Amino acid sequence: xxxxxxxxxxxxxxxxxxxxxxxxxxxxxxxxxxxxxxxxxxxxxxxxxxxxxxxxxxxxxxxxxxxxxxxxxxxxxxxxxxxxxxxxxxxxxxxxxxxxxxxxxxxxxxxxxxxxxxxxxxxxxxxxxxxxxxxxxxxxxxxxxxxxxxxxxxxxxxxxxxxxxxxxxxxxxxxxxxxxxxxxxxxxxxxxxxxxxxxxxxxxxxxxxxxxxxxxxxxxxxxxxxxxxxxxxxxxxxxxxxxxxxxxxxxxxxxxxxxxxxxxxxxxxxxxxxxxxxxxxxxxxxxxxxxxxxxxxxxxxxx
Amino acid sequence: xxxxxxxxxxxxxxxxxxxxxxxxxxxxxxxxxxxxxxxxxxxxxxxxxxxxxxxxxxxxxxxxxxxxxxxxxxxxxxxxxxxxxxxxxxxxxxxxxxxxxxxxxxxxxxxxxxxxxxxxxxxxxxxxxxxxxxxxxxxxxxxxxxxxxxxxxxxxxxxxxxxxxxxxxxxxxxxxxxxxxxxxxxxxxxxxxxxxxxxxxxxxxxxxxxxxxxxxxxxxxxxxxxxxxxxxxxxxxxxxxxxxxxxxxxxxxxxxxxxxxxxxxxxxxxxxxxxxxxxxxxxxxxxxxxxxxxxxxxxxxxx
Numbered sequence: 020x021x022x023x024x025x026x027x028x029x030x031x032x033x034x035x036x037x038x039x040x041x042x043x044x045x046x047x048x049x050x051x052x053x054x055x056x057x058x059x060x061x062x063x064x065x066x067x068x069x070x071x072x073x074x075x076x077x078x079x080x081x082x083x084x085x086x087x088x089x090x091x092x093x094x095x096x097x098x099x100x101x102x103x104x105x106x107x108x109x110x111x112x113x114x115x116x117x118x119x120x121x122x123x124x125x126x127x128x129x130x131x132x133x134x135x136x137x138x139x140x141x142x143x144x145x146x147x148x149x150x151x152x153x154x155x156x157x158x159x160x161x162x163x164x165x166x167x168x169x170x171x172x173x174x175x176x177x178x179x180x181x182x183x184x185x186x187x188x189x190x191x192x193x194x195x196x197x198x199x200x201x202x203x204x205x206x207x208x209x210x211x212x213x214x215x216x217x218x219x220x221x222x223x224x225x226x227x228x229x230x231x232x233x234x235x236x237x238x239x240x241x242x243x244x245x246x247x248x249x250x251x252x253x254x255x256x257x258x259x260x261x262x263x264x265x266x267x268x269x270x271x272x273x274x275x276x277x278x279x280x281x282x283x284x285x286x287x288x289x290x291x292x293x294x295x296x297x298x299x300x301x302x303x304x305x306x307x308x309x310x311x312x313x314x315x316x317x318x319x320x321x322x
Numbered sequence: 323x324x325x326x327x328x329x330x331x332x333x334x335x336x337x338x339x340x341x342x343x344x345x346x347x348x349x350x351x352x353x354x355x356x357x358x359x360x361x362x363x364x365x366x367x368x369x370x371x372x373x374x375x376x377x378x379x380x381x382x383x384x385x386x387x388x389x390x391x392x393x394x395x396x397x398x399x400x401x402x403x404x405x406x407x408x409x410x411x412x413x414x415x416x417x418x419x420x421x422x423x424x425x426x427x428x429x430x431x432x433x434x435x436x437x438x439x440x441x442x443x444x445x446x447x448x449x450x451x452x453x454x455x456x457x458x459x460x461x462x463x464x465x466x467x468x469x470x471x472x473x474x475x476x477x478x479x480x481x482x483x484x485x486x487x488x489x490x491x492x493x494x495x496x497x498x499x500x501x502x503x504x505x506x507x508x509x510x511x512x513x514x515x516x517x518x519x520x521x522x523x524x525x526x527x528x529x530x531x532x533x534x535x536x537x538x539x540x541x542x543x544x545x546x547x548x549x550x551x552x553x554x555x556x557x558x559x560x561x562x563x564x565x566x567x568x569x570x571x572x573x574x575x576x577x578x579x580x581x582x583x584x585x586x587x588x589x590x591x592x593x594x595x596x597x598x599x600x601x602x603x604x605x606x607x608x609x610x611x612x613x614x615x616x617x618x619x620x621x622x623x624x625x
Contacts, residue, residue: 044411044451075409075436078382078416106378106409108347108601113381130602132436133378135471137602145601148347168438170473171602298411298448299433299440299474 028159028190028213029100029124030231032245034058034238035069037281038077038085040295046081048088050290055089059098063242065089066127068102070168070195071236071277075129076297079110083117096122100234104129104163108145112152115160125159127193127234132169139177143184150185158188165195165217172196175208182209193217193234203228219245220268223261226252236276240283241267241320263319270318274311278303282311286322331462331493331516332403332427333534335548337361337541338372340584341380341388343598349384351391353596357587358392362401366545368392369430371405373471373498374539374580378432379600382413386420399425403537407432407466411448415455418463428462430496430537435472442480446487453488461491468498468520475499478511485512496520496537506531522548523571526564529555539579543586544570544623566622573621577614581606585614589625 036058039050055065067089068074068082077085086101103114103126115126128149130142150160162181166172173192181189191213194202199221202214206229213231216222222233222245238245241264248260271279278296282303285293294302303311312322339361342353358368370392371377371385380388389404406417406429418429431452433445453463465484469475476495484492494516497505502524505517509532516534519525525536525548541548544567551563574582581599585606588596597605606614615625 070436076411076434078408078410078413081412105381107381108379109384110381131379133373133471134602135473138604141602141604144604148601168436170438298451299437299444301441301444301447 028231029064029098030213031062031064031249032232032238032242033064033066033100033215033234034242035071035102035234035236036065036067037239037277037284037293038067038072038074039293040297041292042295044295044297046077046085047292048085050293051085052088052092054284055094056092058239058242059094061243062246063238064098064100064124065094066100066102066234069127069234070102070165071239071280072102073277073297073300074102075105076300079105079114082114086118086121090121097124099123100125100127100161102127102129102163104131106131106133108148108152112149115149115158116153116155119153119155119158122157125161125190127161127163129163129165129169130171130173132171135170137171139174139180142171142173142177143180146181146189147184150188156187159190160185160188161190161213161215162192163195164192164201168195175204178205178209178212182212191215191231197221199224202230206230218268219264222248222264223252223257236280237268237271239280240287266318267315267320270314270320271311273314274307275301275303279307279311282308283322286312331534332367332401333516334365334367334552335535335541335545336367336369336403336518336537337545338374338405338537338539339368339370340542340580340587340596341370341375341377342596343600344595345598347598347600349380349388350595351388353593354388355391355395358397359395361542361545362397364546365549366541367401367403367427368397369403369405369537372430372537373468374542374583375405376580376600376603377405378408379603382408382417385417389421389424393424400427402426403428403430403464405430405432405466407434409434409436411451411455415452418452418461419456419458422456422458422461425460428464428493430464430466432466432468432472433474433476435474438473440474442477442483445474445476445480446483449484449492450487453491459490462493463488463491464493464516464518465495466498467495467504471498478507481508481512481515485515494518494534500524502527505533509533521571522567525551525567526555526560539583540571540574542583543590569621570618570623573617573623574614576617577610578604578606582610582614585611586625
């Protein structure tokens with residue numbers, strides 16, 4: 020099984036689930052749940068409200084509604100790791116508590132990201148406040164390290180303090196820095212700390228170094244191939260599987276990623292409403308979509 | 323009058339009002355309203371939920387509650403310009419609509435700031451969606467240009483498009499870039515567009531260039547002196563008044579600004595609870611407070 024509990028923890032491949040909007044740009048719980056079902060059938064775990072999900076473009080109520088819809092659909096919530104990190108510790112705690120009550124296997128927590136250049140002490144205080152406000156032994160926090168987007172990196176010294184203060188609760192990290200050396204350093208320094216690579220281009224080396232899996236945007240459309248690598252990363256064909264994942268990523272990476280992924284889902288599902296993004300993003304132009312399709316076909320991924 | 327309506331617009335000195343927290347780090351509407359009264363008695367306008375207010379560290383409900391408390395206190399809401407810009411256009415529209423219904427003279431709107439490197443088209447779409455959702459002729463939008471903090475600058479080309487599409491609604495800007503050339507360029511390019519400097523160190527030159535006023539953190543503790551300059555900027559003593567404003571700013575600028583301002587308000591009011599900041603910020607250490615006091619005294623500002 021691609022997403023499995025190892026020592027009561029999520030591992031494997033998770034998709035930061037794309038958020039479907041209706042014509043008024045409101046999130047559509049029905050299409051969201053239907054899309055999540057497809058992902059789950061492929062053994063892909065669910066990380067809604069991530070960067071790719073336009074999570075921070077949703078308000079708190081919208082996130083609660085989508086999460087409730089997922090639970091109401093009978094989803095195995097142990098395979099769900101929603102993004103809960105916002106600029107406000109109060110809102111982050113509220114979302115994290117709700118997710119924990121619903122039985123989510125973990126929450127993916129951005130640090131508060133409005134103020135730049137904040138101290139490690141300040142970030143420690145932020146995560147501490149949230150953990151204490153949730154106040155549940157069932158809470159599993161996965162830190163979200165995405166320096167380019169949040170401009171608020173999570174250094175190893177901070178992780179060390181958090182692990183010491185909240186063992187069992189601080190469970191792992193999604194590292195979207197793209198820096199293998201950072202993932203390697205965390206795996207070496209913190210045994211039992213689950214490191215997920217944010218790019219599937221590093222999936223094999225991260226698994227070989229003891230990583231827990233991969234949470235990547237492209238899992239929304241190319242997740243089955245990632246699951247395949249997760250299942251067979253010790254097999255001789257692993258290098259070839261990795262090569263194919265990287266080729267897909269290279270083919271799509273020159274396009275605005277979220278809009279491109281939504282266009283691909285629209286194409287695959289025949290539902291053009293899937294193309295819609297919320298501002299400040301823009302929907303993929305039809306020209307760019309044509310180019311994307313050609314690029315993917317050329318790279319060996321007929322769409 | 324320092325804060326006056328010029329052509330139905332706010333001008334003068336506004337304070338990004340510090341937010342008082344209680345021991346549980348919840349905002350305290352009573353102390354907030356009391357502090358706002360003090361500012362208003364000094365003829366200082368109110369810009370709550372700005373960067374200095376830890377506005378983005380509050381959740382939407384907390385902001386609505388504080389704004390309602392201000393209205394319930396009989397505040398002249400035409401002198402209030404709350405910060406309403408968040409990462410979510412839905413939440414930004416909700417706060418902006420509420421502020422407009424309460425009669426606020428304007429709203430100070432950060433662009434959505436999670437995604438970095440977004441296009442001007444995307445930002446135009448974001449502001450457009452919010453303006454259309456509010457759908458009120460009473461809405462006055464002041465753009466909030468703070469590249470260092472939001473990492474999402476508001477270029478002149480975008481302002482030009484917005485002014486063309488939403489004349490009367492897009493009313494001005496708070497420019498916290500600290501770049502006089504940018505403020506000058508806007509004043510030259512957009513007659514009738516109200517430019518507020520985000521630093522009082524540029525207040526006199528900005529007023530001389532036709533600017534509308536100043537919205538600065540230090541107005542929370544040194545606002546009376548700013549009001550004095552606003553009243554007398556054409557008088558011979560204006561340069562001297564400007565010099566004193568700049569000296570105060572220089573004396574405080576090496577300290578973590580929000581925590582330092584809160585410590586000063588705590589000292590002035592005798593209410594030590596004022597020292598509290600929300601994570602990821604840290605309260606000012608007592609050592610740093612001692613240094614701050616000495617520094618201010620040395621600069622000619624006995625505390």
